[in-house]
Amino acid sequence: MPPLVDRYDRRIGSLRLSVTDRCDLRCFYCIPEDIEWLPRKALMSFEEIERVVRLAVAGGIRRLRLTGGEPLLRKDLPRLVEKLARVEGLDDLALTTNATQLERLAGPLARAGLERVNVSLDSLDPARFHELTRRDVHAQVMRGIDAAEAAGLQPISLNCVVIRGRNDDEAPDFAGLARERGFDVRFIEFMPLEHGARWGTDVLVPGYELRERIDAVFPLRPDPERDPHAPSRDWVFADGAPGSVGFIDSVTEPFCSACNRIRLTADGKIRTCLFSLREHDLLGTLRAGASDEELAALLHGAVATKELKHNITDGLFIKPERTMSRIGG
Numbered sequence: 001m002p003p004l005v006d007r008y009d010r011r012i013g014s015l016r017l018s019v020t021d022r023c024d025l026r027c028f029y030c031i032p033e034d035i036e037w038l039p040r041k042a043l044m045s046f047e048e049i050e051r052v053v054r055l056a057v058a059g060g061i062r063r064l065r066l067t068g069g070e071p072l073l074r075k076d077l078p079r080l081v082e083k084l085a086r087v088e089g090l091d092d093l094a095l096t097t098n099a100t101q102l103e104r105l106a107g108p109l110a111r112a113g114l115e116r117v118n119v120s121l122d123s124l125d126p127a128r129f130h131e132l133t134r135r136d137v138h139a140q141v142m143r144g145i146d147a148a149e150a151a152g153l154q155p156i157s158l159n160c161v162v163i164r165g166r167n168d169d170e171a172p173d174f175a176g177l178a179r180e181r182g183f184d185v186r187f188i189e190f191m192p193l194e195h196g197a198r199w200g201t202d203v204l205v206p207g208y209e210l211r212e213r214i215d216a217v218f219p220l221r222p223d224p225e226r227d228p229h230a231p232s233r234d235w236v237f238a239d240g241a242p243g244s245v246g247f248i249d250s251v252t253e254p255f256c257s258a259c260n261r262i263r264l265t266a267d268g269k270i271r272t273c274l275f276s277l278r279e280h281d282l283l284g285t286l287r288a289g290a291s292d293e294e295l296a297a298l299l300h301g302a303v304a305t306k307e308l309k310h311n312i313t314d315g316l317f318i319k320p321e322r323t324m325s326r327i328g329g
């Protein structure tokens, strides 16, 4: 298959694939308590996922990240990981998780061929974590992180979505944990993909502000090994302590021109941008009996429509209907 390249000459190399829309947390900005899940049969089967991944790899995808919903809630996930780890041509197989089930699954996932995990963690304080996620499982999450470390799923990245007045004061504490445990902590700007109307510039904390607050406690210097194409701007500790902090400033410092990602929702729709207003029904086409050539043509057609940039800050922005949990963050 010819490489997947969009109209702006961005070569697509990364796929984020959601394996379920279900989640066991109810982060107040992401999922309402009374959410309705997709019916089981709407989800891509493991065989369908494997077929699509093989095609995507033939088109130049090298990095695959499994996400959700909460991917660890997908039954038999290690079996899927085992299938995907065998796909030749994939350089990187990773997973984004809330870690509630990681204590049980870190070992089986590592043995199945998973290389790394990113753990989403918005607070280090158990009571505040409960408030933000509406579930009292902070200790369980911390045990999941320990289990991932013990299973060799390293380096461990912690992803923290920062919301002013809710957890922005914890940035130096997260940096302290990064130093203590050698973790890579990534602070993510809150994006208008939220449940309800909670987003606004009043609650958005620009990454530079967090960096200044951390730098005042633990002086930082730019990470000399930073990948210039990665969305995160990474910093290491000037005193040589292990770990790092990074800032994914999707709103205030967008990185759209370097974006090489596409996404596949749990119900098999391709999205070429987090903020896409249109989707491409790959699974529907596959289930209608499409050949690999027809599916490849659909992939190319979808990539051709990849948006130049999101319009969050220029007044033309229209919020997509799907929130993060339904897209696959």
Ligand code: SAM
Binding pocket: 023, 027, 029, 030, 067, 068, 069, 070, 071, 096, 097, 098, 118, 119, 120, 121, 159, 160, 161, 188, 189, 190, 191, 192, 193, 194, 324, 325, 328, 329
């Ligand atoms: N359950 C998995 C997890 O917790 O990592 C994967 C899915 S979750 C939707 C992925 C990430 O998206 C989480 O870190 C979550 O905090 C983040 N997220 C959800 N809504 C967001 C928003 N409006 N802006 C920025 N990040 C958001």
